[in-house]
Amino acid sequence: MIEDDEGDSAMxxxxxxxxSDRAAARRVARxxxxxxxxxxxxxxxxxxxxxxxxxxxxxxxxxxxxxxxPGTPAQGTPAQGxxxxxxxxxxxxxxxxxxxxxxxxxxxxxxxxQQRLSDLGYWLGEVDGWYGQLTRQAVMAFxxxxxxxxxxxxxxxxxxxLPEATRPTARATSGDLLEVDLERQLLLVVQDGQVRxxxxxxxxxxxxxxxxxxxxxxxxxKGEYAIQRQIDGxxxxxxxxxxxxKYFNGGIxxxxxxxxxxxxxxxxxxxxxxxxxxLLWSSGVAExxxxxxxx
Numbered sequence: 511m512i513e514d515d516e517g518d519s520a521m522x523x524x525x526x527x528x529x530s531d532r533a534a535a536r537r538v539a540r541x542x543x544x545x546x547x548x549x550x551x552x553x554x555x556x557x558x559x560x561x562x563x564x565x566x567x568x569x570x571x572x573x574x575x576x577x578x579x580p581g582t583p584a585q586g587t588p589a590q591g592x593x594x595x596x597x598x599x600x601x602x603x604x605x606x607x608x609x610x611x612x613x614x615x616x617x618x619x620x621x622x623x624q625q626r627l628s629d630l631g632y633w634l635g636e637v638d639g640w641y642g643q644l645t646r647q648a649v650m651a652f653x654x655x656x657x658x659x660x661x662x663x664x665x666x667x668x669x670x671x672l673p674e675a676t677r678p679t680a681r682a683t684s685g686d687l688l689e690v691d692l693e694r695q696l697l698l699v700v701q702d703g704q705v706r707x708x709x710x711x712x713x714x715x716x717x718x719x720x721x722x723x724x725x726x727x728x729x730x731x732k733g734e735y736a737i738q739r740q741i742d743g744x745x746x747x748x749x750x751x752x753x754x755x756k757y758f759n760g761g762i763x764x765x766x767x768x769x770x771x772x773x774x775x776x777x778x779x780x781x782x783x784x785x786x787x788x789l790l791w792s793s794g795v796a797e798x799x800x801x802x803x804x805x
Contacts (some may be wrong), residue, residue: 529799572619573659580647606639611664615641621673629650631677633635635785645785650772651710654694660772678708687801688764690780697764697780699795706795710788712770721748728777735802737760742791749777754787758802762788 523543605611606619616639624637626650634648646662653660655678656671680689680700681736689698690713697711713730735758744751745765753766764780775781790796 526643558770577792609666609669611641613641613643613646613662620645623669624648626672630672630675631705631708633786633789644785646782647710647770647786650709651696654696654710655708662772678705680705681805682803683795685801686795687803688796690730690764690802690804692732692774692805695774697782699790701795707716707789710770710772711779712767712773712775714776715774719749719777726777730762730776730778730780730804731759731773732804733759735804737764737796737798737800740798750780753784754791755779756790756796761803764796764802 523590551755562693604619605615605617610612610706611620611623618639620641621637621639624634624639624645627634627645628637630652631647632651634643635644637750648661649664649668650660652672652675653662656668656675658668658671676697678696680703682689682703684699684703686701689700690696690711691698692713693715695711698705698710699707699709714728717728719728737756737758740751740754740756742754745755752763755763755765755793757763762780764782764787765786767776767781768784769775770781770783
């Protein structure tokens with residue numbers, strides 16, 4: 511069974527508009543209006559006639575300018591109540607520009623990443639263009655299968671491996687079962703000897719722990735088992751909370767959890783995300799009697 515860990519969380523970053531550009535635009539508009547008005551006064555004044563008015567001296571006709579109708583704004587002055595022009599907002603940065611895709615990002619590059627992972631069998635829910643926790647879990651599972659750094663971030667090395675990668679292979683060559691790969695920390699759903707889905711998992715960490723009956727080692731024993739019983743709901747156990755557990759070896763179960771790190775971290779159970787556990791229930795791939803192969 512497992513401890514009750516806090517789940518991973520993702521910050522939802524949204525763009526914040528800077529209003530200083532709008533204020534600057536309004537100041538520029540007022541200055542332009544003032545200059546236009548000053549220019550109009552200079553034209554209205556015109557040129558004065560020669561003081562002596564001597565014959566033969568051309569006296570230019572005074573220049574006039576029609577006064578604006580009452581209520582009409584001067585030329586260059588924005589109409590009352592008109593909204594000032596807003597500067598065009600800069601386009602948001604492309605999350606793929608730095609060669610790294612990670613939690614909280616979105617866009618076409620994330621769609622392409624999700625689609626490729628899904629094609630390879632790394633389950634992540636819907637291909638929706640949002641790099642959420644399920645996409646992070648799928649990236650981590652891919653990194654484990656490929657022997658890469660297990661950080662859940664799709665950097666240049668991870669993305670570079672995707673085009674030539676193949677679907678992970680099962681140890682079993684036939685039948686329907688669940689496989690738990692302790693070394694790579696992966697759970698594989700196998701159908702007819704082929705991997706249908708691969709999940710990031712976290713198993714027993716090998717450390718001593720205490721409980722009401724004494725002390726024990728947090729291990730996930732190797733061997734071939736079968737799902738014996740299950741609980742369609744939450745199981746509040748001494749060592750933590752188990753979501754929809756499917757028990758295959760005494761008190762050791764495959765179950766949902768809010769924390770599935772890249773390393774072994776449980777008391778012996780096999781952790782999946784709650785969403786992945788829902789999938790095991792709804793798809794019928796882990797019914798009572800299903801073989802669980804731990805190696």
